[in-house]
């Protein structure tokens with residue numbers, strides 16, 4: 001790299017846990033490649049703590065979200081507002097950065113933004129700044145957006161209920177043919193006009209330097225090839241980003257992690273614990289929590305359970321209201337925390353299974369540690385990920401998803417005790433090693449070098 005002029009990258013952080021974590025990992029990776037990093041992030045909503053990231057410069061970006069919107073947790077509505085209101089403050093911020101760079105032997109080499117923030121495309125274009133989009137979901141999920149648009153343009157929407165188990169013909173050439181293909185019921189539901197517009201807009205963006213996918217060839221090679229053909233711009237699969245940034249031990253958690261569960265795990269037998277967590281958005285209501293508590297208790301397995309703040313009014317009161325036998329089972333075999341250091345938990349030898357909503361970060365984190373998954377997808381990309389886990393990589397358990405104590409007891413035992421679960425664990429172990437190889441010296445490592453060259457080639 002030119003020693004005279006430093007190359008600075010401006011990364012724009014979306015204020016959602018599942019999106020900001022991969023972006024911060026990307027920042028760490030690119031910093032280790034010699035780039036200076038500026039992070040533009042919302043100043044009062046899920047903003048990271050700058051003191052955890054002393055190598056980066058942080059700038060507040062006014063996204064214009066109201067308190068009511070923030071507390072509504074309406075992801076779609078928040079995303080629309082972010083995209084309409086961030087444009088002019090972002091332009092100001094970038095103009096200011098360009099001016100500062102000019103006076104300090106620096107160059108803004110590139111703007112990197114999340115695919116959710118589609119309106120940044122036009123800002124980068126107008127300021128003639130090279131740009132890259134980070135896609136934080138699987139490549140296969142991204143292809144489902146294309147399938148959606150194709151169907152829409154042919155007038156094949158909305159989908160009929162009777163088609164839910166049919167396979168999606170637009171995704172068939174993916175090469176899933178020999179495996180179980182994606183069915184209509186696995187696709188993200190774009191059931192409002194606003195969501196459909198968002199998909200159309202995010203697909204329309206054409207970042208000048210290409211697209212980074214938080215995925216790895218050995219998981220999604222066919223989808224990646226297909227994406228490359230469809231998109232006609234460079235695609236860099238440099239994931240899993242948390243593995244590529246492994247020397248980074250700083251937390252990007254929006255909630256404080258409770259490390260007491262690691263002490264509890266240290267006292268458990270190898271692979272004996274089921275880790276239960278639905279990520280940062282999905283949740284069970286009180287009635288469901290009670291069924292889960294019964295199911296876990298009756299399964300007789302050890303469990304570490306994340307019940308996020310705000311899931312129900314008062315967790316202690318709810319725990320107290322449970323029947324004595326369930327309370328005793330939780331005391332004897334369970335550990336409940338508000339938020340866990342998830343990557344450390346999954347890497348712990350005590351953990352043998354993960355009951356997950358199949359968010360893409362949780363999916364990757366589990367795959368990287370060889371932990372098989374009991375799949376409970378809720379919305380968005382989660383059904384696609386669950387289908388990949390259960391029918392393509394065969395390390396995830398598909399079940400009825402009915403939150404009822406007997407169903408839960410049986411499914412937990414299928415994963416943690418039965419032969420079926422043990423075979424999944426063996427496949428997960430193999431996959432973990434393949435992923436690790438790709439990160440150390442294989443496809444992800446090569447793709448990262450390709451990405452760095454690409455950024456520098458336009459900025460010499």
Ligand code: UDX
Nearest residue numbers: 018277279280281306339340342343359360361362382
């Ligand atoms: C959202 C979407 O729901 C998901 O489908 C999409 O792929 C990304 O955006 P989220 O629901 O939060 O994300 O799920 P996920 O992608 O799994 O991300 C959750 C993150 O929170 C993970 O990195 C996980 O390690 C972390 N986490 C979760 C903790 O650190 N502690 C916890 O207790 C729970």
